[in-house]
Amino acid sequence: xxxxxxxxxxxLCGALVYPIIFRDPYFLHMAIxxxxxxxxxxxINLLLGYTGQLSLGHAAFFGVGAYISSLLYLHLGVPLxxxxxxxxxxxxxxxxxxxxxxxxxxxxxFVIMTIGIAEVLRLVALNWVDLTKGxxxxxxxxxxxxxxxxxxxxxxxxxxxxxxxxxxFVVLSxxxxxxxxxxxxxxxxxxxxxxxxxxESIGINCYKYLVIVVxxxxxxxxxxxxxxxxxxxxxxxxVFAFFISVNAVMAVIGGGQGTLAGPILGAMLFTLIPEWLRxxxxxxxxxxxxxxxxxxxFMPKGILFYTTRLFELAAPSPFPSPPQPGERAGGEGER
Amino acid sequence: xxxxLLKVNHLTVRFGGLTAVNxxxxxxxxxxxxxxxxPNGAGxxxxxxxxxxxxxxxAGEVEFEGLELTHMKPHQIAEMGIIRTFQITSLFPxxxxxxxxxTGHHMQERETLLDxxxxxxxxxxxxxxxxxxxxxILKFIGLEGKKEFIANTLPYGEQRLxxxxxxxxxNPKLLLLDEPSAGLNDTETQRMKELIKKMRARxxxxxxxxxxxxxxxxxxxxxxxxxxxxxxxxxxPEEIRSHPEVIKAYLGERKRDVKS
Numbered sequence: 332x333x334x335x336x337x338x339x340x341x342x343l344c345g346a347l348v349y350p351i352i353f354r355d356p357y358f359l360h361m362a363i364x365x366x367x368x369x370x371x372x373x374x375i376n377l378l379l380g381y382t383g384q385l386s387l388g389h390a391a392f393f394g395v396g397a398y399i400s401s402l403l404y405l406h407l408g409v410p411l412x413x414x415x416x417x418x419x420x421x422x423x424x425x426x427x428x429x430x431x432x433x434x435x436x437x438x439x440x441f442v443i444m445t446i447g448i449a450e451v452l453r454l455v456a457l458n459w460v461d462l463t464k465g466x467x468x469x470x471x472x473x474x475x476x477x478x479x480x481x482x483x484x485x486x487x488x489x490x491x492x493x494x495x496x497x498x499x500f501v502v503l504s505x506x507x508x509x510x511x512x513x514x515x516x517x518x519x520x521x522x523x524x525x526x527x528x529x530x531e532s533i534g535i536n537c538y539k540y541l542v543i544v545v546x547x548x549x550x551x552x553x554x555x556x557x558x559x560x561x562x563x564x565x566x567x568x569x570v571f572a573f574f575i576s577v578n579a580v581m582a583v584i585g586g587g588q589g590t591l592a593g594p595i596l597g598a599m600l601f602t603l604i605p606e607w608l609r610x611x612x613x614x615x616x617x618x619x620x621x622x623x624x625x626x627x628x629f630m631p632k633g634i635l636f637y638t639t640r641l642f643e644l645a646a647p648s649p650f651p652s653p654p655q656p657g658e659r660a661g662g663e664g665e666r
Numbered sequence: 667x668x669x670x671l672l673k674v675n676h677l678t679v680r681f682g683g684l685t686a687v688n689x690x691x692x693x694x695x696x697x698x699x700x701x702x703x704x705p706n707g708a709g710x711x712x713x714x715x716x717x718x719x720x721x722x723x724x725a726g727e728v729e730f731e732g733l734e735l736t737h738m739k740p741h742q743i744a745e746m747g748i749i750r751t752f753q754i755t756s757l758f759p760x761x762x763x764x765x766x767x768x769t770g771h772h773m774q775e776r777e778t779l780l781d782x783x784x785x786x787x788x789x790x791x792x793x794x795x796x797x798x799x800x801x802x803i804l805k806f807i808g809l810e811g812k813k814e815f816i817a818n819t820l821p822y823g824e825q826r827l828x829x830x831x832x833x834x835x836x837n838p839k840l841l842l843l844d845e846p847s848a849g850l851n852d853t854e855t856q857r858m859k860e861l862i863k864k865m866r867a868r869x870x871x872x873x874x875x876x877x878x879x880x881x882x883x884x885x886x887x888x889x890x891x892x893x894x895x896x897x898x899x900x901x902x903p904e905e906i907r908s909h910p911e912v913i914k915a916y917l918g919e920r921k922r923d924v925k926s
Contacts, residue, residue: 507783510782510783510784510785511782511783514777514781514782514785514789515772515775515777515782515792516777516779516782517782518765518768518769518772519769519772521758521761521769522758522769522772525757525758525759525760525761526756526757526758526759528720528740528752528756529752529756529757529758529832530769531720531739531740531741531744532718532740532744532749532750532751532752532756532833532836533744533749533769533770533772533773533832533833533835533836534741534744534745534772534773534836535741535772536739536741537741543779
């Protein structure tokens with residue numbers, strides 16, 4: 332516990348000095364993209380990692396957040412801050428409606444439903460040309476400036492301030508997730524993942540907790556979308572694309588679902604690996620796919636698990652290791 | 667006469683054309699241990715499922731402490747104070763023994779979302795209380811030495827004890843145990859029997875589905891016998907042992923003379 336906290340603080344310090352060490356705009360750009368993906372991964376982790384429900388349509392919430400805050404900015408001049416709050420509410424309400432309907436179903440049905448919702452929203456964005464400009468997309472989505480008087484001006488269209496803005500939100504959602512998981516809410520979420528019938532039998536209203544999880548998760552995804560839109564300053568219906576959902580789910584599973592550090596690590600690797608593979612030219616995506624397959628086959632519990640085990644082998648911990656999520660019991664709990 | 671706790675009226679459950687439970691009535695009184703027995707397929711587990719809301723009742727009512735719970739969902743019925751266990755071992759397999767029981771405390775933890783997010787003093791005091799109770803229950807079921815173990819690594823007998831621990835954490839007034847001794851050896855069954863008696867001493871009323879006749883006859887105050895979904899007998903262990911219908915259900919009918 333104490334060691335984990337020390338590692339977390341060390342990582343945070345590393346993240347804080349990162350822009351000072353790496354001044355190259357490319358490195359900053361990658362770091363910001365990692366931040367956006369981390370938010371999305373954390374959002375999916377809350378649902379997949381703790382309640383065990385797979386959503387392949389989180390791009391729906393990401394995209395709605397992006398469109399809400401972009402449209403508000405372009406039409407009403409609402410700056411990022413206001414846009415973000417409304418994106419949070421917009422995605423949260425959408426999440427509420429989706430969850431209310433979707434959790435009448437479980438398993439494959441739920442997965443299909445989430446894919447369907449993202450796809451419907453993509454088509455709406457594509458065809459409601461009056462509002463969204465369709466495939467042309469929305470352009471010139473600006474980032475705000477904060478005037479600090481004599482201390483100067485923070486211009487969020489610059490990469491360094493935006494990097495810190497993202498870092499702030501990543502830390503905030505990681506903290507939120509940590510607190511939630513270590514409360515009766517978290518225990519209810521995990522009990523649903525572990526054994527839903529048993530959870531009901533001890534008075535846990537699984538449906539209610541699943542709806543709560545989706546509301547929180549989709550709100551975070553909405554914020555990620557809003558931050559994305561104001562960073563790249565251009566969005567098109569591609570923000571609803573299937574691969575955005577899939578990539579984030581991959582980051583969660585590859586990194587280590589049901590842990591806090593796993594999705595963050597996963598988001599980093601799955602954003603950076605495609606970049607590192609640029610040396611392979613056209614074969615890049617094919618090799619990327621092989622890497623993903625390799626990770627899934629040989630590291631089914633996520634990279635985090637195997638990395639920590641490596642360290643534990645070097646310095647064995649006196650305590651028994653905590654339960655590893657993703658490690659399903661064979662037979663016992665299944666009915 | 668002690669107070670009537672559970673009242674089942676004309677309970678009927680049909681699956682398509684099959685009537686699994688057919689017009690069954692019974693009552694359970696405060697502090698009793700009642701067993702529900704019958705040959706395989708008699709409808710015992712179905713009755714459990716119907717009482718606890720896991721199955722829709724085709725007809726009939728269930729009342730608990732005078733309140734109608736026919737249309738309630740499983741978690742609402744649990745909130746009334748009826749907690750059940752499952753026939754097939756049912757745990758939170760990847761959590762530790764301690765966390766399993768900790769989760770069972772859910773209904774006593776009234777944390778708000780804000781308590782959780784801001785880690786308030788109120789939340790921490792709720793957590794501390796729950797931890798104390800968790801350790802008490804661990805001691806009660808005799809697993810205090812195993813609290814850090816992951817549930818699915820426990821030997822089978824201890825998994826069954828842990829199941830009861832989870833149910834106890836939910837603070838039951840009426841505990842429905844579905845074959846708690848299934849698959850246990852003699853020593854473990856003995857341990858289970860002692861545990862059931864200890865729970866009754868804590869004024870938890872118990873309804874038991876069980877195949878182990880030694881256990882049933884040894885601890886039950888009353889026995890209800892089902893066969894093909896119908897209640898065929900009810901009474902004390904002695905009455906049941908000599909009841910002709912029950913003997914017939916379990917051993918089959920003696921061949922009569924064809925002519926008579």
